[in-house]
Amino acid sequence: MASGFVAVNGIKLAYELSGTRGVGSADAPLVLLNGIAMSISHWKPLIAALPEGTRCLCHDFRGQTLSEKPAGPYSLVMHADDLAALMDALHIERGHIVGTSYGSEVAMEFAIRYPERCASLVVIDGVSELDPVLDAAVVSWMETARTDARLFYKTMLPWTYSSGYIAAQKAILAAREEAVAKLPPEWFKAFVELCKAFLDIDITPRLGAIACPTTVLVGEKDILKHKGFSEIIARNIPGAMLHVIPDAGHAVVIEQPAVVAEEIWQAVS
Secondary structure (H helix, E strand, C coil), X not given: CEEEEEEECCEEEEEEEECCECECCCCECXXXXXXXXXXXXXXXXXXXXXXXXXXXXXXXXXXXXXXXCCCCCCCXXXXXXXXXXXXXXXXXXXXXXXXXXXXHHHHHXXXXXXXXXXXXXXXXXXXXXXCHHHHHHHHHHHHHHCCCHHHHHHXXXXXXXXXXXXXXXXXXXXXXXXXXXXXXXXXXXXXHHHHHHHHCCCCHHHHHHCCCCEXXXXXXXXXXXXXXXXXXXXXXXXXXXXXXXXXXXXXXXXXXXXXXXXXXXXXXX
């Protein structure tokens, strides 16, 4: 395993590269892209559910927990360019690009800008455009991030997890609230900049440019980035396949890591 920081585009990105074997005929690693409030460690249960030795690249975007947090504005395009530079630094020519939520939107931008570097694409609980409810939810997160860490967490909670997960994992969710409450002020300032980047999203008209094999996954009980958004993506990317994961909320990679790992493996191998 290799981990540390790589200087790209004037900032330092935290990364972790694990495993020894690429995937499929392209023999390329899985490139796992974070949701907006995620960090590298959130992928570990999913990676553990993949076949042993699968090569995986994780990193925190600029503005996320372990990476540098420069002043904004950020953009999805900027994150895509950072990823290309990170792959260059690690001598990775192509990858199976897998993103969840915010990371899926970066993944789509990357697939459009760098088609030659995408062996395949997996979009998990993503969107290519906004609706008024999603816009309002994200604005509420921004406002609470500016004012109160615990209120911020409680505001995000019902949008993020399914009712079954919330009921069954009270201790885990309480521990996560404590962890969020201890995050430094610069984390929340950068989170607001990440939200601003997301609110500028307008990918739908360009989805037809994505040429690599694409799988779209969505949690059945995702109320934030619901199935309707995934249907738009699947309908507009040539040949894309849509799969619904039963009983899962928006944070499906956290709620059901083994199920998502199996879906990813089937998509890329």
